[in-house]
Each structure stands twice: as structure tokens, then as C-alpha cells.
Amino acid sequence: xxxxxxxxxxxxxxxxxxxxxxxxxxxxxxxxxxxxxxxxxxxxxxxxxxxxxxxxxxxxxxxxxxxxxxxxxxxxxxxxxxxxxxxxxxxxxxxxxxxxxxxxxxxxxxxxxxxxxxxxxxxxxxxxxxxxxxxxxxxxxxxxxxxxxxxxxxxxxxxxxxxxxxxxxxxxxxxxxxxxxxxxxxxxxxxxxxxxxxxxxxxxxxxxxxxxxxxxxxxxxxxxxxxxxxxxxxxxxxxxxxxxxxxxxxxxxxxxxxxxxxxxxxxxxxxxxxxxxxxxxxxxxxxxxxxxxxxxxxxxxxxxxxxxxxxxxxxxxxxxxxxxxxxxxxxxxxxxxxxxxxxxxxxxxxxxxxxx
Numbered sequence: 024x025x026x027x028x029x030x031x032x033x034x035x036x037x038x039x040x041x042x043x044x045x046x047x048x049x050x051x052x053x054x055x056x057x058x059x060x061x062x063x064x065x066x067x068x069x070x071x072x073x074x075x076x077x078x079x080x081x082x083x084x085x086x087x088x089x090x091x092x093x094x095x096x097x098x099x100x101x102x103x104x105x106x107x108x109x110x111x112x113x114x115x116x117x118x119x120x121x122x123x124x125x126x127x128x129x130x131x132x133x134x135x136x137x138x139x140x141x142x143x144x145x146x147x148x149x150x151x152x153x154x155x156x157x158x159x160x161x162x163x164x165x166x167x168x169x170x171x172x173x174x175x176x177x178x179x180x181x182x183x184x185x186x187x188x189x190x191x192x193x194x195x196x197x198x199x200x201x202x203x204x205x206x207x208x209x210x211x212x213x214x215x216x217x218x219x220x221x222x223x224x225x226x227x228x229x230x231x232x233x234x235x236x237x238x239x240x241x242x243x244x245x246x247x248x249x250x251x252x253x254x255x256x257x258x259x260x261x262x263x264x265x266x267x268x269x270x271x272x273x274x275x276x277x278x279x280x281x282x283x284x285x286x287x288x289x290x291x292x293x294x295x296x297x298x299x300x301x302x303x304x305x306x307x308x309x310x311x312x313x314x315x316x317x318x319x320x321x322x323x324x325x326x327x328x329x330x331x332x333x334x335x336x337x338x339x340x341x342x343x344x345x346x347x348x349x350x351x352x353x354x355x356x357x358x359x360x361x362x363x364x365x366x367x368x369x370x371x372x373x374x375x376x377x378x379x
Contacts, residue, residue, distance in 0.1 A: 055084075056277040057310040058303045060246060060269065061092045066205060066236045067244040067271050093168040093201065109161040112376035116154040116180045121354075121367035122147040123182045123189060125222030132362040134328045145221060149367070152189060154180035158376075168201025190218040205236040227255040230265065242273040252283070259291040277303040292323030292330055312340045314352070325360060332358045338369060346375030 054067035068085045086097035090104050126147035132139040156178030164170040173196040181188045195213035202208055214227040232250030239245045248267040253260065266282040279301045285294040297318035303310050315337045323330030338352025349372055356365040 053275045054244075054271060055088070056271060056275060056303055057312065058269075058279060058301060059271055059277050061088060062201075062205070062207065062234075062236055063244060063246040063269055063271060065089055065092060066238075070238060070244070071242075091162075093164045093166065093170045093199070095167055104164075106165070107161070107163045109159065110378055111159050112157070112378045114156050114158070114376040115374045116152070116156055116178060117372040117374075118152060118180070119150070119368065119370035120152050120180070120182075120189065121149045121365065123150060123152060123185060123219065124148045124187050125219035125224075128362050128364075130362055132360075134326050134360060137326065148182070148185045148187065150182055150184050152180035152182050154178060154188070156191075170199050172197040172199065187220050192216050207234045207236075208232075209234070225257055229253045229255075232265065232267075234267070239270070243270065245270045254285070254294075256293075259288050259293065261288050261293050262286045263294070275305065277301075288322050290322065290324050292320050292332065295319045295321050306341065309342045314338045314340075328360065330358060330360050330363070332356055332363060336369070340371075340373075348373040 053071060054064045056064065059067075065085070065088055068088070072082070072085065082098055083100055083102065086100040086102065087104070089097040090102075124147060126145050127141045129141070129143075129146045132141065156176065158174060158176040160172075160174040162170055162172050173194075175192075175194045177190075177192045179188055179190050193213065193215035195211070197212075198210040200208045209232045211230045211232065212228070214225065216223070216225045218224075230250050230252035232248050234246055234248035236244070236246045246267070246269045248265070248269075250265040250267075252263040252265050254263055263283050263285045266284075267280070269277070269279040271277055279299075281297075281299045283294060283297040285296065287293070287295075297316065299314070299316040301312065301314045303312045305311070316335070318334045319331070320334075321329075321331040323332075334354065334356045336352060336354040338350055340348055340350035342348045350370070352369040354365070354367055354369055356363065358364050
């Protein structure tokens, strides 16, 4: 349950009576940053309005955001939200795929003194794909600071050049639980399936995560998390440890760092560790998102030879015009077996979804 001190309640009564003032750094602009979790943004906003001048519109926004996270009272405004809400949407797809059909490298497979040439019909195809996706998302608030998030998604992207398509489907559910004093205990489950002309891949995750939101120093707010995850692939299962650290900085820059460490899986290429970082800053009053990642997978065996892969990626995304967002980047995989090396640009155009 989220609590406020007496001075905050007094300030909110004044706001409710319609006394509007200028807030030096508006809480909504400084805290509700793209990428930041609702809990971290709310903690930041609540701290910034302590003993500060705030306008009614900002106070109502924070009240609404608190109620979305399961706070019954919020900031004390009479506005209520539904305990169960759903949203449905359609969205266009336009992106670049380095492997539309799930095919193999056109290079010969060389292991030791052996060399194999693949069939041309099974070579991977790359190019632009376009299509349409649909999603259903919902939230059910069932207690103070406790709610369920769930969603299902399906999409199809087609390559006009090759006459091939990529069908994707996924589902997820999360149980969010505020324990006390900004400590949380959450449970997540998700599954996804990607069907291409040659391959049909399914994977799932089941995780439990605990997190704490706090003020690291003056006007710097952080959320630290630790969790355990069970990863289910088609040919193996793996236990993983997950660490996260997210921060809203004093200059309204948001950063996030995530680390995953996986158990060794005998004779299977599986994640050893994966590190990702993200920074969101403002450029011409729009969020510029910069992302980078590094992962290492080992344990694979092919014809008696060990396989280990290292993958690096970088990307940047930025809103262009009226809900149109572009993302560009580059990804490279360096494998101990050259046949599995990949060097490819990444490109994606995200359109505003049509909600109904």
C-alpha cells in the first residue's frame, strides 16, 4: 500500500480546490519516461511533488498512474478506474529480416577437415517483410497494489520478393504484487512461437522476480531486481538467474541494465550469460532510445566439435512523425564454427496501433 505524509495530503487538498501553480520540473515530464516501469515512475513523481508547487492536471495524472498500479486511494481524487480493463489493437508491420524462411547459410559447413555444401533450396532468404498484427491486453486489479497483466498477440509478415511469410504468436501473464515499503514480488509466464517456411520454433519462460524501488541520491531514482527463470526450449530446459538495475536520472535520462546468467546444458548451445543496456534521452522533445547487448552461448556440439557463439548488437529508435517510429541497428554473431557467423543490419518501422 502506498502511503504519503501529512504535508503531501495538505498540498493535494489545495490542488483539489483548484489552486494551480507552476512546478519547476513537472513530475510527469521528469518521471514518466518511455521504458521506465510504472512503479519506478510513480516513486519518482511522488518524491518530486513533496513540498512542491504542483498544478491540478499534474496531480490528477499522478493519481491516475497510481491507481493503474493498484493503489485504491491514489492521491485522493474521486476518479476511479475499472478493476478489469482490456484493450484490442491492430498494427502494421514493416521490417527487415535476415532469415525469412529459417534457412541455412549459403557458405559451406567446414568442421575440421570436413566440408559440406548445403542445398540451394534451403539457403536463407533476407529482405523486407510487411504485414499485420493483432493483440489483446488486459489488466485485473484484485488487491491493494496487486494486479494481473495478460496479453495475446498474433502477426503475419510477408516477403513479396520470395512469396514467403513469417507467422508469430505469443501469450503472457504476470502477477504484480506490492509487498510493502516499495518492495515487490512478481511472477511472469510467457510463450512464443515463430513459424517460417523451414523452421517452427517455440520457447517459453517462467520466472519469479523480487525488486526494490528507492532514491539512490537526490533526484536519482532506481529499481533493483533479482529473479530466477526457467527457460523452456524445444530440445532442452535451462535455469537462469536474472539481475536488473533501472534508473531515472536527475536530468530525466532513463537507463536500464539487465544481466542473465544460465546453467550449462550438456551438448546444447545455451545462454551462458547475456548483458543488455538501454538509455533513453530527449532529442528535440522526443525520446531517443539507444540499446546495446552482448551474449555468449556455449555447450553446443557438431560432429564432435564444440560450438560457442558470441553475439553483439546495437540499435537506435526515434519517433519520426505522428506515431511513426524508426529503429535501425546492427547485429553480429561470431561462432567458433564459421558457418554460423552472422553479420546483418536491423531495421524496423513501428506504426501507431489502431485501438478498439
